Amino acid sequence: MSLDLIEALSRMILIRAYEEKLVELQTSGKAPGTCTSVGQEASAVGVVSALAADDLILTNHRSAGHLIARGADLGRLFAEVMGKRDGYCGGKSGSLHISARDIGVVLTSTIVGGELGLATGVALSRSMKGGDGIVACFFGDGAACEGRFHESVNLAAVWDLPILYVCENNAWQAFVHRRETMLTEHIADRAAAYGIEGETVDGNDVEAVFAAASRAAAKVRATRKPFLLEVATYRLRGHYEPDDQAYVDPEELARWRARDPIALAEAKLKETGRLNENGLRALERGVRDRIAQAIAFAEASPYPALTELTTQVYA
Amino acid sequence: MSLDLIEALSRMILIRAYEEKLVELQTSGKAPGTCTSVGQEASAVGVVSALAADDLILTNHRSAGHLIARGADLGRLFAEVMGKRDGYCGGKSGSLHISARDIGVVLTSTIVGGELGLATGVALSRSMKGGDGIVACFFGDGAACEGRFHESVNLAAVWDLPILYVCENNAWQAFVHRRETMLTEHIADRAAAYGIEGETVDGNDVEAVFAAASRAAAKVRATRKPFLLEVATYRLRGHYEPDDQAYVDPEELARWRARDPIALAEAKLKETGRLNENGLRALERGVRDRIAQAIAFAEASPYPALTELTTQVYA
Amino acid sequence: MPQMTANDAVSRALAEEMRRDPSVMIFGEGVATKRQDLRAEFGTARVRNTPLAEGIIAGTAAGAAAMGLRPVIDLLFAPFLCYAMDEIVNSAGKLRYMSGGQFSFPMVVLSMTGAGWGVGAQHNHNNEAWFVHSPGLKVVMPSNPADFLGLLKAAIRDDNPVLFFCDMPLMFAPGEVSDREHVVPLGEASLLREGGDLTLVTYGKTVHNAVAAAAKLTADGIQTDVIDLRTLKPLDEAAILRSVRKTGRLVVVHEASRTCGVGAEIAALAAEKAFGFLRAPVLRLTGPDAPAPASFPLEQAFVPQAEAIAVAAARLVRGHTLKADTPRFATA
């Protein structure tokens, strides 16, 4: 597999536009506070592009990038965040735990560590049924502090479960810097403690992420053993909206703003002459239109009937 | 500090005798099933001998060695196991969670991992109050699979908590061999994942255990940072009484029986002429007398009054 | 009919369901070691030991169930469920609803509890009411080998997460179990004894105490309905109300602590939906609001015993209710 950088860039721009629209909705009171992944788009696009159609994805509260990179319908995403009937979960989830089984994004949990606890089961069903699909589990550096991280990776190692663990190390755990929560810099270094392989990659270079994820996914596919991939990136916005980021070191933030994954991809494409201003503008226009259509769809969607309050509790 | 091997041997023999008596009580229906530490006496005596009077100990379900090495009253131990009023916990604990605050053995939990969750708090109170006492937390190789191990060691590392983590790696986790639960041989190797120091020591050589524990305790005392000491030993009896050990590889068992810590210490003392048969017999006689007195005390102790059913629930 | 212990009934249910449905599997700490027979018949992939970590055992079951397997997990003792609450409650119990019905969680969680072995409060805690209170879960607690067999088979076939509680001292007691296929539907209580004066509702080990109490009461001329709930969620409200509307008197008995226990739910149910039929206060005889003690006599006193049930019931029927200051647990 190879990555088309222009395609990757447009995906990243789409994710950015979707999340900036969410912020707008939140500010105007049309949607509750949400967690955005602004600054982490290269991780989502790079990793998801490295997966095959029959691979499954588990994600967490910061899932928009993963969902959109996988091809989620923007209208159904907006509708879900707004609590509308046509949302992926009928409005019952809201933004924090959107699953979209039809595109292979399953069992999202907003309990930090929850997806780590479920991924082993999803992978177990895969290995019991055969086939060579693997499971990609996205989680944060904070989740790596939860005991469930330890239990999940250890079980996957002992049982040979085909899981690509993807730790999006964005330096923040809500309002706490990673520095305050662990003495080591990198989560991938913990792979050795479980007798598995791990690697850390620059998370703001979408081509580097794709390359590392492709290697890692191929290993998992071939060996059926778990791999711990750490994507080193940074959360450019607050933990959720609204968040003034008063607690963030401005210099650190500025350093990472300068490495915005979208700007980096654009620069690379322009240098190599593969994209010019007009091409970029056209691309951005296309994204704006898609967002507009999606919002129209979501706003037109009705709220669920009150009888939905007690449906889908039991099978 | 230095270890008097004869003193250490007699402690180990006392622990062994106490636990063999428990098995007898269990078989004759005078006490419920208990977990013994037969074969692990060198770990208890070696580590506890390396602690200072103001250090605190947390232990688990396999605690007799730790308690007796620390000087627990045998009569009150037997009484507790039998559910008698004069037991350390008034008969409410039974054998699985005996705390003896007066000798510094605090907050025992039989929830595997429970003691790891509490040790950080005990150490926190120590560091808030100053003084140079440290906390020794005994746990098993199975407990190292629980998420709480990960959370506890990581917090202790980040908060500089003076905890000597003592993992008694006895190859068994109830009816499951360590081999089935982790790909790595040694728990101490995980120290690096938390940015702290660790070491593995031969757990059946009481002098080696004492030396390693003394070094580790001195480090914790001086640096106020946690240390992960792994004591490699073997569970010679079943998980609890009765247990036919049908699931145990006889060769592995035989190999470790040949390295019985008590036999090793006796041999060393005889070689160096520090102890002869008569000395040994005398020592064993002394132990037998103490056990007999303790049993008499426990059997004479009454059951708690039924009104005790609802006392000590709330402060 | 042949005799069999509850333990054997559980093994038989597992073997029969694993034979019937290849998607059924079982794992937990020592499961493969302790169930050599299942391992021999169904292989190492379907019968597994796990590392010592309840949270990931339950999470793995939930994830596997959502993707088409039907896992049974053995979490050993009920207090250990505390390590798996997120996976059971927040994942298995809620993600069907939260995903708008995209997933279901056909899984069974086995655990043991109850006085009798002197193991103390970290191995013995009747916390079944937590799960009755939580959405999306079902809860079962049988009282005899035939129900252990029939209810476990039904639990394994159910498409929802089922908490299956085993009352320790019942596990080795033999009882009659048919050789034929035996499935007991979830949500159906059983009426063990009929009488017009009083309704005794209970489950688990105290079913036997209630039956013994009913026998004593007959001697005093008091005829008692004894209802074994068997399933705690969904609750068989119809069976309870039918009996209470007939007898007009209700005594609920269980070993779990009183406050917000299953007895509270049943008393509340009667006070709302059988109010017009009630002839006397609704009594609850339960374990005290205390952890379970290890000491044998205390542990016995923790459990509502037949004598205490008979005394309280007789007073109720005779029209003197218990003094408000009389403790309701067995030491009364």
Place this chain on the structure above:
Amino acid sequence: MPQMTANDAVSRALAEEMRRDPSVMIFGEGVATKRQDLRAEFGTARVRNTPLAEGIIAGTAAGAAAMGLRPVIDLLFAPFLCYAMDEIVNSAGKLRYMSGGQFSFPMVVLSMTGAGWGVGAQHNHNNEAWFVHSPGLKVVMPSNPADFLGLLKAAIRDDNPVLFFCDMPLMFAPGEVSDREHVVPLGEASLLREGGDLTLVTYGKTVHNAVAAAAKLTADGIQTDVIDLRTLKPLDEAAILRSVRKTGRLVVVHEASRTCGVGAEIAALAAEKAFGFLRAPVLRLTGPDAPAPASFPLEQAFVPQAEAIAVAAARLVRGHTLKADTPRFATA
């Protein structure tokens, strides 16, 4: 009197108690970041951020409490308590008893829950009844800023583990709070309104719905006692029974699911100890047996609203009870 939000009341209680007693400290995920004022006044040792791991946060609090500190921990949202159940229930709740009284656990666990923010069932789950059911714990859930202040101060001074639940939408609503020292003893309900026809018992956010319903009912000539429980464990049985014996009619209202909830306990209490005084069935208006939905209109429908309370109460007083098939939650 000066106005203050519940959030400010919590901050004030923490500051006052930390000033009063140097053994009081607070830690949790982001606590130091969000409470710069406390950090500035009391220093980095007593006000701490933690790694993201609820289990060890609660375990650390229990261990520290047993050894003489008085920790307050913020576990953020009630569903996250699932990761700390062992430390709260098996350690803090049981080890005093199991050790024969060698240790006590003066600690406070803060958590938020309740409909209003559209955050869904993994941030919003009223699971307070779990802790009411568990031995050795106390449980508090205030309804107004003054009680947030007074109850939190009492909780911090209490020598037992206290679960302190904060109903989200109440946190930013202002209310009158005295400038003077204000401590509200645990275990005392407050009678917000007096009337002879009916007793409404509730707690947390639905206190306001009950008060609004009572106002509507007065218009129809129905006079209502409204009891705000404030502390759920220990329960103020005397206050509840006094009122029910007076009015003869009881409606219990809460947002938590019905089965084995606090409402079940109160209904059972009345059916036993006020039976002779009851003139009508005991009703429970509660949240449904479902996870909390995120969608705004569904989330509102989850909560028993004033209108539904007034309608049910009026029917009860007028002598027609709700049809058995009428759902008891707000969509009814």
